[in-house]
Amino acid sequence: MVLESLGVAEHHEELSASTGYLLRFSKYGAVGDCEEEEGERKKAGYMAHRDVNTLAIVCQLNGVDGLEVDTGDGEWIPAKPGSPTSYFVIAGDAFRAWSDGRATAPLHRGNVDGEDTRYSVILFSVPKDEAVIQAPAELVDDRRPSLFRPFAFGGFLRFCVTEAGMKAKCKLSAYCGRAPAAEA
Numbered sequence: 001m002v003l004e005s006l007g008v009a010e011h012h013e014e015l016s017a018s019t020g021y022l023l024r025f026s027k028y029g030a031v032g033d034c035e036e037e038e039g040e041r042k043k044a045g046y047m048a049h050r051d052v053n054t055l056a057i058v059c060q061l062n063g064v065d066g067l068e069v070d071t072g073d074g075e076w077i078p079a080k081p082g083s084p085t086s087y088f089v090i091a092g093d094a095f096r097a098w099s100d101g102r103a104t105a106p107l108h109r110g111n112v113d114g115e116d117t118r119y120s121v122i123l124f125s126v127p128k129d130e131a132v133i134q135a136p137a138e139l140v141d142d143r144r145p146s147l148f149r150p151f152a153f154g155g156f157l158r159f160c161v162t163e164a165g166m167k168a169k170c171k172l173s174a175y176c177g178r179a180p181a182a183e184a
């Protein structure tokens with residue numbers, strides 16, 4: 001559906017062939033009263049991050065919200081599923097690069113207040129190590145040169161855990177951005 005909306009559905013097969021999948025079950029525990037830190041109840045959840053992979057499909061299982069998304073200007077909005085069977089689709093850096101910036105890889109975090117345990121299941125689509133991430137020709141032209149240099153996904157993953165990668169505000173721009181990496 002996403003490729004169709006970009007007018008490049010014919011690339012689906014080749015993209016699928018270079019993609020693997022990872023299914024993860026997560027539990028963000030209710031925090032007991034004993035787990036107080038300096039008088040404040042500790043929060044469960046996870047830190048703000050951008051996913052590095054292609055897409056993540058997030059399904060929260062027991063009606064406990066917690067996912068928050070950065071609007072891009074420092075404001076965090078809670079992601080509320082429209083119904084108990086809705087799920088969230090989050091683009092990661094690999095898809096931002098492949099779509100030449102048409103898809104945004106948003107900063108997101110988990111903010112679970114610790115009252116109730118939150119369960120979620122996430123299907124990550126992840127490019128294979130050797131897969132070269134490069135926007136298809138239809139998405140770039142002379143008037144719109146591509147924003148990122150082509151890169152092998154495994155190389156990007158390894159950069160992310162270097163000191164430079166961990167310090168970078170935007171790992172993708174720091175690794176392969178063509179413009180001076182203002183946001184890096």
Ligand SMILES: O=C(O)CCC(=O)C(=O)O
Pocket residue numbers: 026051056058066067108110120121122
């Ligand atoms: O469980 C969730 O709500 C999403 C988790 C997440 O962002 C991640 O694992 O990358």
Ligand SMILES: [Fe+2]
Pocket residue numbers: 049050051056108
């Ligand atoms: Fe994530």
